[in-house]
Amino acid sequence: MAAVSSGAASLFCEGPLLHAVQAMGVFKDSKTFVDMPAKADPEHILKAFSQLAEDDKTSVQALTAFVATHFDDVGADLLPHSPTDFVVDLPFITTIRQPDMARWAAALHALWPGLTRQVSPDVKANPQRHSLLHRANAVVVPGGRFRESYYWDSYWICKGLLVSGMAQTAQGVVQNLLDDVKTFGHVPNGGRLYYTQRTQPPLLSDMVLDLVTATTAEGTTTGQQENGLAFLQEALPVLEQEYRFWMLQRSVTIAGHVLNRYWCDAAAARPRPESYREDLATSAGDSGVLAELTAAAESGWDFSSRWWLKGSSSDGTGDGGGGGGDGGGDAAAAHVGQLRDTQITRIVPVGLNAFLYRYETNLAHFCTLLGSPDDGTTYGTAAEARAAAMLNLMWDETASLWRDLVLPPAADDASTRTTAFVGCTQSEHVTAACFVPLWAGEVFRREATVAALLSSGLLDGGGGVMMTSLVASGQQWDMPVSWPPLQWLIVEGLRATVGGKELADKLALEWLRSAHQAWAETGFMHEKLDGQRTGGVGKGGEYEPQVGFGWTNGVALDWLKRYYSDSAAAAASPSLESSVKEACAAGC
Template identity: 35%
Template sequence: MAPTAAAADAGDGEEEQAQALLALLQRVQSEALRALGPHDFDPKLYVDLPLATDATAAAAAAALASLMRLPAPSRGEMDAYISRYFAQAGSDLVAVADPPDFEPEPRGFLPRVESGAARAWALDVHALWRALTRRVSPAVAARPERHTLLPLPGRVVVPGSRFREVYYWDSYWVIRGLLVSKMYETAKDIALNLVYLVEKYGFVLNGARSYYTNRSQPPLLSSMIFDIYMATGDMVFVRRAFPSLVKEHSFWMSEVHNVRIMDNHGRVHNLSRYQAMWNKPRPESATIDEEFASKLTSTGAKEKFYHQVASTAESGWDFSSRWMRDSTDMTTLTTSYIIPVDLNTFILKMERDIAFFAKLIGDMTISERFSEASKARHNAIESVLWNSDMEQWLDYWLPTDENCQGVYQWKPNSQNRVIFASNFVPLWLNAHHAGLERFVDEAKLVRVMRSLQKSGLLQPAGIATSLSNTGQQWDFPNGWAPLQHMIVEGLLRSDSAEARKLAEDIATRWVRTNYAAYKATGAMHEKYDVEACGKSGGGGEYKPQTGFGWSNGVILSFLEEFGWPQEKEIGCSS
């Protein structure tokens, strides 16, 4: 399916101004690459620059045109130009050094953490919320044409380092950590910022930048609302968010994302896929995308590649061999032709959440509709994605030589039998909505657990993302906090003592590697190398980042769930 224009209620004038600034900043990005070379060059920095208060876009564009006429501008010339016409990246965010709901040691904080070393570290991680909490400057709403940052009504928690704005799926694990830290109002602010984006654009953007209005990210807003409600019982908050949850569900059920597939029994199922509304280089990585596309000869082939790159960014797994026909060649990305296990898990969770909230509110019509939708998606996941030989759920690959319309006939050889951590994410559905029928019954959960144990994904420092070491950051040997957390929560809510023990073992490995890396570097990291305790991860199109929102949230969640006894070693085991 060809990409369409971003669904936005923003006025045409505002959109034109945003695009004009982006176009200018992408030219700045290209010139900076010419001046600096690829070493230590981060293209995202340049599209995050706000215009200086005494500069105009027209003057900046004219001055840039003069630079572009030079054979190669020097680093000094480039730096002088940027200093003259732009403010520092991130300066349009205001630090909130003392969030009103932050306490250095909240009452009731981690009562099961007895180890002095573990507790001191946990308080350090808790204190990072102060360093990562921001507000969008009022100047952004007053003069949006000068910023790629989008105005938001409440406080945000940024992931850290190069990520200077709020991100969608990161925010779920940030909120989980904030709830451990008793920072309920900050958690609500983050969720309501995302609600605001749904109200304005029709969906939650990948992140709060004008260059992210063409795609979303793994849809976890309903899970944020659910967990905040379970912690606070705040029905006013639920009523405020509820219409946006229904609206977001419509976005993921639209023709852009919905796929109809007929199983071997003649039943037609609706499942979802990632598909960005974009066929140009991503502004935040334009120079990188253009370099890859230079291998392609036709304009049409380049546009298809750009569409797949943006669709992969929507998945949150940017990048991984999971989305490539050839894991050595980025131009073979085929994400919009894949029905992902985890995406459909998240949407089923969304449907269960909406049914739950509608019942709370008293709208039984919507509650029953979404309860039926969740059951239908459950059947679809089991019919299309479950593989009984491997005892895992597998991504399903659609044919790329057909137009993405109509109904596809299910074929068993279209399941991707390569092992990824995402194959086990449906276990997470067992961790929520007590009283409902479990997504995975106990006998099946034990079989899935055995499959996980034999998969090769379990490593000394956590769960690997895949078994393929491709140099991509969502591949081996990297482990990511969200994947550890979802699989651990799913195993933990089992009647099987062995599954619960495995959950605690995985969490222990993850806590230890995070702690050891923190003691060695003084930082929490975006990802970790699961082959070696205490080693941060690598690979991908940017340098490894610290901060780090979702790593902080998962560590606090694991310490709350499992505690840490005094006699248990917190660092890497010998």
């Protein structure tokens, strides 16, 4: 834990008070307590807790009173913030010819001020009283219970901000993440102390790429281009630092190929503070299960049958994986299980390695932009090696898609973050992740994969949008749920693939139709959709579905601009301009 936050950890990450409040279920949502700022320093509060009668330490009523005395309201250290680059009259909205789409785009644009926050100065002055991390710049939160910034959410949030003409706010969001790398060596899962021991899918280099591209696009001034390159000059060594984290602490060697996985050391595992009660129930105190739950949260796919392997610790029947061979077991059995069966540290995810391929190619590109192409040679070589490894190990020639790998049980206690394995097997799970490499680069774009997606079953839910998996486990990263980031990644990959543009356009327009209908029916933007009903809201998982919603807004704005904006259109009618202003007035 970072030294500046070690005091706060005794309240929000571990210790007797955290255990008592969470284990007794004082709050319906475990995240509530760990988001409440303390009114006094931890030692004072913990001393007061130690002086409670033993019966009071297991009394919901007494604990509720104790928390009310010693902690402020949840989220009190996040202040409203009006972004200075937000403008009501966004030009692209007035070029949308369809009134219902224009009104929706205006409403989405108007949501940004309500999702933008400034971290209270007290977080910097008294970090020991807060789980919230200090931020030099304003943050844009997803919404609902997610009151802080999140790593991979920020990629699509920034895309939406750029469509909304809010490049300054977007750059601040990215700069916060770059600052995190300087502080922690990686980007934490989210902007809370209890998230700092894990990360999320590594998309920071693509966020920087989007900002640099925006400043060097046609029509930008020389000054903007110079500022963009200056930003890149500062960002590049930080990106290199994050890349080293992944290669030093999250890599595996398989038959000479280096790839990456998500990880948590069982020796350091503990219940996730924001899901403490749930993790206690799932793990029954098993540190190995706790490590797997934490690593799955790091993946962003928390949780999914994708991570379940037959014969995990919950039933004691063996160590079989999804694809036979070293892993053992058959496909049907691999899909049967429960949350306790998560064994993500034995899985080398295809999506993660696609993201890191992008990271390597982006680093090489950045070196060239800054006039030092030779410095990027190492990254270009690493990207080529990764692509070769993925082709050799992850490509399923018969099915024409990319698959996760299942590692055999480690020969040692698997306590190290970098481990060498002799072999592996391909997972039998068919999920949206099998098609994410289409987005990562030309080397992964196979025309046959377009047909494979069509026949995969992921598009057959009936709701017009792509489902995440074919397993109805009740977990939120499974059938029938459809997630905006996965939809976006695969659509963008299809668009660049021979024979894929027609399907890409169809999926994007169907997703827009479903997201718009959900908004029209409920008045909210949702974090996920239902793949079995157009306009349906996604459910399942360990918390109630949330509204807001950052990455959904970003995907919607990006595609509304692509599919509905007409830059050659004449000046919009007064009714459209009025709808924009009305929506902004209601949302600001």
